[in-house]
Amino acid sequence: MTEAKPTPQPSRRSNGRVVGWCMAGVLGMFAFGFAMVPLYDVFCEITGINGKTGGRYESTAVVERDEHRTVKVQFLAQNGPGMPWTFRPVTRSIEVHPGEPVTINYFAQNPTAQAMVGQAVPSLSPSEGTLYFHKTECFCFNQQPLEAGESVEMPLIFIVDKDLPEHITKLTLSYTLYDQKVTPAVSDSARVTKTTNDNG
Amino acid sequence: MSAVADTHAQDHHHHGPAKGFSRWLLTTNHKDIGSMYLIFSFAMFLLGGTMAMVIRAELFQPGLQIVEPEFFNQMTTMHGLIMVFGAVMPAFVGLANWMLPLMIGAPDMALPRMNNWSFWLLPCAFLILVSTLFMSGGAPNFGWTFYAPLSTTYGPPSTTFFIFAIHIMGVSSIMGAINVIATILNLRAPGMTLMKMPLFVWTWLITAFLLIAVMPVLAGVVTMMLMDINFGTSFFDASGGGDPVLFQHVFWFFGHPEVYIMILPAFGAVSHIIPAFSRKPLFGYASMVYAVGAIALLSFVVWAHHMFTVGIPIAGQLFFMYATMLIAVPTGVKVFNWVATMFRGALSFEAPMLFSVAFVILFTIGGFSGLMLAIAPADFQYHDTYFVVAHFHYVLVPGAIFGIFASAYYWLPKWTGHMYDETLAQTHFWLSFVGMNLAFFPMHFLGLAGMPRRIPDYALQFADFNMVSSVGAFMFGASQLLFLFIVVKCVKGGEKAAAKPWDGAEGLEWTVPSPAPYHTFATPPEVK
Numbered sequence: 223m224t225e226a227k228p229t230p231q232p233s234r235r236s237n238g239r240v241v242g243w244c245m246a247g248v249l250g251m252f253a254f255g256f257a258m259v260p261l262y263d264v265f266c267e268i269t270g271i272n273g274k275t276g277g278r279y280e281s282t283a284v285v286e287r288d289e290h291r292t293v294k295v296q297f298l299a300q301n302g303p304g305m306p307w308t309f310r311p312v313t314r315s316i317e318v319h320p321g322e323p324v325t326i327n328y329f330a331q332n333p334t335a336q337a338m339v340g341q342a343v344p345s346l347s348p349s350e351g352t353l354y355f356h357k358t359e360c361f362c363f364n365q366q367p368l369e370a371g372e373s374v375e376m377p378l379i380f381i382v383d384k385d386l387p388e389h390i391t392k393l394t395l396s397y398t399l400y401d402q403k404v405t406p407a408v409s410d411s412a413r414v415t416k417t418t419n420d421n422g
Numbered sequence: 423m424s425a426v427a428d429t430h431a432q433d434h435h436h437h438g439p440a441k442g443f444s445r446w447l448l449t450t451n452h453k454d455i456g457s458m459y460l461i462f463s464f465a466m467f468l469l470g471g472t473m474a475m476v477i478r479a480e481l482f483q484p485g486l487q488i489v490e491p492e493f494f495n496q497m498t499t500m501h502g503l504i505m506v507f508g509a510v511m512p513a514f515v516g517l518a519n520w521m522l523p524l525m526i527g528a529p530d531m532a533l534p535r536m537n538n539w540s541f542w543l544l545p546c547a548f549l550i551l552v553s554t555l556f557m558s559g560g561a562p563n564f565g566w567t568f569y570a571p572l573s574t575t576y577g578p579p580s581t582t583f584f585i586f587a588i589h590i591m592g593v594s595s596i597m598g599a600i601n602v603i604a605t606i607l608n609l610r611a612p613g614m615t616l617m618k619m620p621l622f623v624w625t626w627l628i629t630a631f632l633l634i635a636v637m638p639v640l641a642g643v644v645t646m647m648l649m650d651i652n653f654g655t656s657f658f659d660a661s662g663g664g665d666p667v668l669f670q671h672v673f674w675f676f677g678h679p680e681v682y683i684m685i686l687p688a689f690g691a692v693s694h695i696i697p698a699f700s701r702k703p704l705f706g707y708a709s710m711v712y713a714v715g716a717i718a719l720l721s722f723v724v725w726a727h728h729m730f731t732v733g734i735p736i737a738g739q740l741f742f743m744y745a746t747m748l749i750a751v752p753t754g755v756k757v758f759n760w761v762a763t764m765f766r767g768a769l770s771f772e773a774p775m776l777f778s779v780a781f782v783i784l785f786t787i788g789g790f791s792g793l794m795l796a797i798a799p800a801d802f803q804y805h806d807t808y809f810v811v812a813h814f815h816y817v818l819v820p821g822a823i824f825g826i827f828a829s830a831y832y833w834l835p836k837w838t839g840h841m842y843d844e845t846l847a848q849t850h851f852w853l854s855f856v857g858m859n860l861a862f863f864p865m866h867f868l869g870l871a872g873m874p875r876r877i878p879d880y881a882l883q884f885a886d887f888n889m890v891s892s893v894g895a896f897m898f899g900a901s902q903l904l905f906l907f908i909v910v911k912c913v914k915g916g917e918k919a920a921a922k923p924w925d926g927a928e929g930l931e932w933t934v935p936s937p938a939p940y941h942t943f944a945t946p947p948e949v950k
Contacts, residue, residue: 235607235608236608237532237533237604237608240532240600240603240604240607240608241533241600241604244599244600244603244604244634245600247634247635248596248600248634248637248638249638250638251634251635251636251637251638251639252638252639252641252642254638254639254642255638255639255641255642255643255672255675256642256646258639258668258671258672258675259646259657259668262665262668262671266665269735271733271734271735271738272665272667272733274665302660302661303575341661343660343661343663349733349735350735398660398661400660400661401661402661
């Protein structure tokens with residue numbers, strides 16, 4: 223090791239090769255950034271950590287009520303930014319036995335003078351309960367159009383899974399209703415300046 | 423040809439009368455490009471620092487005195503972005519450009535034309551970023567972490583310009599990183615095996631791999647923002663089925679390695695300076711290399727410690743808490759090795775050593791507050807308070823920036839051929855040291871008492887500490903003008919520097935004359 227190599231030529235690898243490998247790494251990591259989007263969704267679906275309840279529940283298993291305990295399910299409603307509709311649960315809270323299908327309604331009214339389309343997005347708390355909350359029918363599966371002044375009662379049919387962990391005695395389901403027609407354009411300078419100054 | 427070497431030492435990159443502007447525009451010389459990077463980063467440091475002065479002036483007293491809250495938010499955002507992407511990162515790339523070829527005995531960087539391009543992209547990127555201050559709706563005001571939906575649904579119209587600026591500086595960083603990797607892998611002098619490389623070279627090699635791994639992820643996340651804002655996608659928009667929390671995951675997957683990108687090269691530089699002024703070889707070279715590698719690897723599995731409060735299952739919180747604490751082990755190895763290097767050394771305290779010793783002590787304080795923040799249950803108390811601000815300024819100012827000052831003083835004689843003014847440099851150190859601690863230490867107390875970050879006004883009980891903090895910040899800020907004066911004075915003249923002005927220094931860079939000739943190591947040196 224102490225003897226220096228006689229050839230002064232330092233490089234055996236070509237620069238092109240190194241650049242090629244690095245560019246492959248760069249492109250791979252750029253793709254990985256986007257791959258995090260579906261990966262995150264899959265991860266949340268498996269673990270339920272972001273409180274998003276799943277799609278339509280279809281089960282062939284015989285429905286069996288768990289008579290030994292009840293779970294309190296609370297319902298919340300809120301409007302997304304700029305959404306003028308009246309939106310509230312008809313039933314605010316209900317005691318259910320795990321395993322039984324339960325139907326409740328949400329009320330929505332469009333008080334404006336034009337037809338609008340709303341989309342409700344669910345979130346369940348605690349997130350640990352997300353995997354045990356099944357919806358067989360939900361207004362959140364579809365967009366809800368309402369004419370000017372029209373109102374509607376929107377059904378939700380759900381089953382709390384029998385396997386819900388014993389220590390969870392209360393589930394809170396929150397819906398946020400978003401206006402689907404007006405996509406807020408950030409390039410709308412006047413609106414943005416106004417919005418950001420609201421708290422200033 | 424002596425004119426070339428002379429003009430290259432000029433401080434201003436415009437109009438060296440001898441050769442004109444095109445010399446700087448078209449140069450492929452690693453020393454020219456290194457100088458340009460360093461000058462650019464110092465200009466950005468002053469600009470970002472001016473913004474910090476605006477912030478501290480507003481916070482000098484409770485109430486709103488000087489700026490509107492809207493403008494205050496723009497200042498905190500731009501200060502963070504400019505310091506991270508404009509000051510610290512380009513300064514390290516500048517040091518890499520200047521020193522890597524000299525340290526490994528290479529004639530230049532491996533890809534000199536790309537080197538020129540990656541530098542000149544930076545002024546373009548920052549011109550775009552700074553121009554947002556003059557646009558309708560103002561500059562970005564959502565914090566340097568630009569969390570969605572604050573930066574998408576509620577961002578100012580200039581957000582799109584901000585995104586393009588990030589894209590361009592990302593391309594610049596990636597090209598710089600590729601250049602560093604190609605240089606280190608291909609151009610080492612014969613006989614310089616990987617485990618004989620100087621530590622600054624090692625830390626930069628690992629930093630370059632980090633850059634290649636995470637800058638594309640940053641580009642990806644701003645691209646998603648761009649699409650959410652302008653093309654109607656819903657990556658981060660809950661109303662369209664997206665999730666704003668996803669933004670935080672993708673951002674911090676970039677963001678945590680990024681903080682090591684900003685500190686690892688400083689680790690490397692300090693690992694040269696402490697042995698030089700202790701007149702002893704570095705204690706535990708191999709363990710230093712492995713520690714840097716371990717820190718870099720761990721940095722990919724700790725990102726969620728920035729987001730404990732957004733709702734993570736308990737198992738996840740525990741994982742990220744323990745993984746974060748694990749980083750203290752290799753970092754502790756490094757601090758131990760630096761102290762062991764100084765132990766029983768023949769110490770002298772010139773400016774580079776002063777900054778390096780302060781680096782070790784103050785960075786360790788920043789590391790400890792980081793450990794406190796890593797404790798998930800405690801983090802709920804500290805999150806988004808001034809304690810966090812104190813923590814990351816303690817790792818970035820006496821960490822990254824003191825590391826850069828130490829490197830600058832250590833290598834200035836090599837760059838300029840003159841010794842800097844030692845008395846002034848030590849004055850600069852003490853003013854910076856006192857100013858920095860006055861500015862940032864009270865922030866720990868403010869944060870623990872509950873003062874939130876990123877606000878222009880605060881409750882009365884925080885007034886005294888804030889005033890102390892502002893006084894310290896003004897002192898720190900003003901003393902950087904002294905640094906500018908010292909460097910200009912050193913470039914213009916001063917005591918002639920020997921090829922090796924520090925008697926304890928080691929490395930190939932000290933085998934070439936001072937100032938380093940325009941072309942060095944045309945024939946590779948041989949390393950025993």
